[in-house]
Amino acid sequence: MRDWVDRHLDWLGGLLLPPRCVLCGSSGQAPCLDLCAGCAASFAAADEPVLAGPDPLRRTCAPFAYAPPLDHLVHALKYRGQLATARVLGTLLAGWLAGRGLPHEVDVIVPVPLHPDRHAERGFNQSAELAHQLGRSLHLSVAESLAIRRRATPPQVGLHLDERRRNLAGAFGAGPVADLRVAIVDDVTTTGATLRELACVLLQAGACTVDAWCIARTDRGRIHSSARREPSPSAGWMR
Numbered sequence: 001m002r003d004w005v006d007r008h009l010d011w012l013g014g015l016l017l018p019p020r021c022v023l024c025g026s027s028g029q030a031p032c033l034d035l036c037a038g039c040a041a042s043f044a045a046a047d048e049p050v051l052a053g054p055d056p057l058r059r060t061c062a063p064f065a066y067a068p069p070l071d072h073l074v075h076a077l078k079y080r081g082q083l084a085t086a087r088v089l090g091t092l093l094a095g096w097l098a099g100r101g102l103p104h105e106v107d108v109i110v111p112v113p114l115h116p117d118r119h120a121e122r123g124f125n126q127s128a129e130l131a132h133q134l135g136r137s138l139h140l141s142v143a144e145s146l147a148i149r150r151r152a153t154p155p156q157v158g159l160h161l162d163e164r165r166r167n168l169a170g171a172f173g174a175g176p177v178a179d180l181r182v183a184i185v186d187d188v189t190t191t192g193a194t195l196r197e198l199a200c201v202l203l204q205a206g207a208c209t210v211d212a213w214c215i216a217r218t219d220r221g222r223i224h225s226s227a228r229r230e231p232s233p234s235a236g237w238m239r
């Protein structure tokens with residue numbers, strides 16, 4: 001019944017407001033994806049879209065490389081607050097995950113939390129926006145308050161993996177999550193340090209497995225060059 005309602009709401013939405021590509025402005029894809037087929041086809045695939053681990057994660061999924069033009073969409077969401085892009089990115093990621101049967105192995109979606117100060121300043125959490133679109137598309141529940149950020153962490157950009165780990169130690173807390181299979185959602189992963197730290201906390205809180213679902217992966221060998229594409233890592237970058 002819910003599928004039927006969702007399909008018809010999408011159909012009605014497409015009639016009232018035809019989808020329009022957020023990148024080039026041409027017609028989007030029916031029923032309601034605001035991205036044209038040409039722009040979608042221009043997204044580069046990640047070298048390893050599904051990784052086993054890294055420990056303690058069961059697997060990490062990130063279908064796309066963090067490169068133009070997809071990085072423009074991530075920036076539009078994260079730094080310009082264009083929340084419509086979360087629908088596009090979340091819908092793409094949901095379709096990719098569903099095509100591989102991966103959502104069947106997950107009970108609940110948990111977005112990587114922002115520190116409350118950062119959330120208040122930005123007004124939204126881009127990971128939560130993605131998570132809610134995934135929840136709608138995949139009919140999975142989203143537990144936004146299950147994980148919390150206890151302290152704001154300094155910029156990760158430009159840090160090596162061991163420095164990132166030290167940076168994140170004790171940064172997260174989690175409520176009880178007994179016997180649930182969790183998928184953590186983040187926009188972009190680089191070294192996976194954030195995902196691994198949060199996975200540790202969720203497993204300590206009782207989760208049976210933790211996967212990570214991200215839109216894109218940066219090229220690990222080009223952490224410093226990709227950092228230059230990020231807005232300047234001012235104090236406002238802390239999350």
Ligand SMILES: [Zn+2]
Binds near residue numbers: 035037
């Ligand atoms: Zn387009």
